[in-house]
Amino acid sequence: MILAVLEAHDGNLKKISPELVSAARSLERMLAAGGVTLLLVGDDAQAAAAAAPLGDGVLTVRGEAFTAYAAEAWAEAVAQAARDVQAKAIVLGSTSFGRDLAPRVAGLLQAGLLADVGELVLDGGRLRAERSIYSGKVNAQTVSLSAVTVATIRPNAYPAAAPLAAAGSVRELAVPVDAAKVRCRVREVRRQEAGRPELTEASVVVAGGRGLKEAENFHLIEELADLLGAAVGTTRATVDAGWRPHSEQIGQTGKNIAPSLYICVGISGAVQHISGVLGSRTIVSINRDAEAPIFKISDYGVVGDALEVLPPLIEEVRKLG
Amino acid sequence: MQVVVLVKQVADTAARIKLQGERDIDRQSASLIVNPYDEMAIEEALRIREKVGGTVVAVTLGEAKAEEALRTALAMGVDEAARVTAQTSDPLTTARALARAVQELGADVVVAGRSAADDEQGQVGALLATVLDWPCVTEVTKLEIGPEGGTAEREVEGGGVQVLEFSLPIVLTAQEGLNTPRYASLPGIMKAKRKEIRQIAVDASAVGEPVLETVALELPPERSQGRMIADLGPVEAAKELVRVLHEEAKLI
Numbered sequence: 056m057i058l059a060v061l062e063a064h065d066g067n068l069k070k071i072s073p074e075l076v077s078a079a080r081s082l083e084r085m086l087a088a089g090g091v092t093l094l095l096v097g098d099d100a101q102a103a104a105a106a107a108p109l110g111d112g113v114l115t116v117r118g119e120a121f122t123a124y125a126a127e128a129w130a131e132a133v134a135q136a137a138r139d140v141q142a143k144a145i146v147l148g149s150t151s152f153g154r155d156l157a158p159r160v161a162g163l164l165q166a167g168l169l170a171d172v173g174e175l176v177l178d179g180g181r182l183r184a185e186r187s188i189y190s191g192k193v194n195a196q197t198v199s200l201s202a203v204t205v206a207t208i209r210p211n212a213y214p215a216a217a218p219l220a221a222a223g224s225v226r227e228l229a230v231p232v233d234a235a236k237v238r239c240r241v242r243e244v245r246r247q248e249a250g251r252p253e254l255t256e257a258s259v260v261v262a263g264g265r266g267l268k269e270a271e272n273f274h275l276i277e278e279l280a281d282l283l284g285a286a287v288g289t290t291r292a293t294v295d296a297g298w299r300p301h302s303e304q305i306g307q308t309g310k311n312i313a314p315s316l317y318i319c320v321g322i323s324g325a326v327q328h329i330s331g332v333l334g335s336r337t338i339v340s341i342n343r344d345a346e347a348p349i350f351k352i353s354d355y356g357v358v359g360d361a362l363e364v365l366p367p368l369i370e371e372v373r374k375l376g
Numbered sequence: 377m378q379v380v381v382l383v384k385q386v387a388d389t390a391a392r393i394k395l396q397g398e399r400d401i402d403r404q405s406a407s408l409i410v411n412p413y414d415e416m417a418i419e420e421a422l423r424i425r426e427k428v429g430g431t432v433v434a435v436t437l438g439e440a441k442a443e444e445a446l447r448t449a450l451a452m453g454v455d456e457a458a459r460v461t462a463q464t465s466d467p468l469t470t471a472r473a474l475a476r477a478v479q480e481l482g483a484d485v486v487v488a489g490r491s492a493a494d495d496e497q498g499q500v501g502a503l504l505a506t507v508l509d510w511p512c513v514t515e516v517t518k519l520e521i522g523p524e525g526g527t528a529e530r531e532v533e534g535g536g537v538q539v540l541e542f543s544l545p546i547v548l549t550a551q552e553g554l555n556t557p558r559y560a561s562l563p564g565i566m567k568a569k570r571k572e573i574r575q576i577a578v579d580a581s582a583v584g585e586p587v588l589e590t591v592a593l594e595l596p597p598e599r600s601q602g603r604m605i606a607d608l609g610p611v612e613a614a615k616e617l618v619r620v621l622h623e624e625a626k627l628i
Binding site for chain 2: 069124126127130150151152154155158159161162163165166167168169170171183186187188189190191192193194195196197198199200201237238239240241242243244245246247253255256259283300301302304307308309315316326327330333337338339341345350351352353354355356357358359360363364367368370371372374375
């Protein structure tokens, strides 16, 4: 069996969840694993019902220890589910949740963790993945040597899985974790509803850099992003200057993105920024300096001043309706 | 409070990286620095000491050359430094070796960077916590800590923030935004040169078997430069770009 650890919020599956199902299906075929089991930890019956058509079975874990995220309790649940279904591989999202949980699961199971990967392949009976390291300057081929493999899958690396004809059954798995013994747990989550897609998950990203000249001019980036249903990103330089929040920073010490379309405006393309955007399918750059390094990795480049090109660009995109 | 901070010497990825053989980079030509996230971990460890009192020990794992990273940590103000010698080849074996060192040194808090700028695994902190059977908060952007425990914040997708409550002992990994690392002072640098670095040897039986193997390193294919729209005024250039993206590439 392949185990996919899904993510849900307020009863709805997060965008990464159906992508994890695709990754799990691909592993199931490669490893002849005999099915895909989906796991939802925490009290979320509605999400379990939403997940049922995607997998051959859904496992839910509930109880006092599972009311607020605690890596210790969650890792026990994943490890027990993996043993219960005799999982050959466990996939999680390369998300804030998956990055926190996956190493703990791997540690409990003494399993190799292929971290932050796209496509997984079978190589001489072992799972192998390409990992981008050294800020995107080197690709590493890494194989898992253990009987069970854990992997965190990058958002947008796999397409969302379509529902199956017959919905899988939902079963509750009893995981005996004493809530009083959990030493670290989430006390509260402060949400800031930006109304825009998440940077790491978005299919279109619009980013602005120092070429915007001042913080106030970012309304142009936001306007273009909203017309395209895009996430807003930026560079380390503007974050350090206090123009934009760190949550929007792309690149080393920020986020890696993998959208279908990345539009960057007034960004020269420091190596630290470029490392975070190499997963983008198409890159469009607007920069006044024709020699800017960003053009070397761009599919389309416009040589022009950000503040002069953005207003007519917004107008033209608006005309498309 | 005893604080252990994990420090790794890495190749500066802002400089050119060359490969040597099939599985390694050319370290001779690389410019070696303290992993940037580890500098944040050092800074946070020093702030914990300044607030709660105690001792900060910087620990690295690697060859003798890696002691340079410990000298940097000492110059920034950590009290002691130790180098672990062990044959490790993946995050789990590294975590097992470091767990031995943490047990030998004794610690209430271990602070590490969220990942290393070279292999970018982002696993060692959480694996160390699992080996020690301690709790862990990864990717910490804000920390409040006292003698018994504290709270840590981490960013989640969509601009949200998780606030976690923890008791000691704990492993914490530093994310960008946690702090701005201080510079080493000149007296600090002078003092750091004379400090003795403790050696901790961990034998193969404690390191155990690896679960990951990197079988090849490659330079990624260069992304070729595409179509340039130059020598047009801003309005014409914008029109042309939208036309190309809409009609030809069908991306918008």
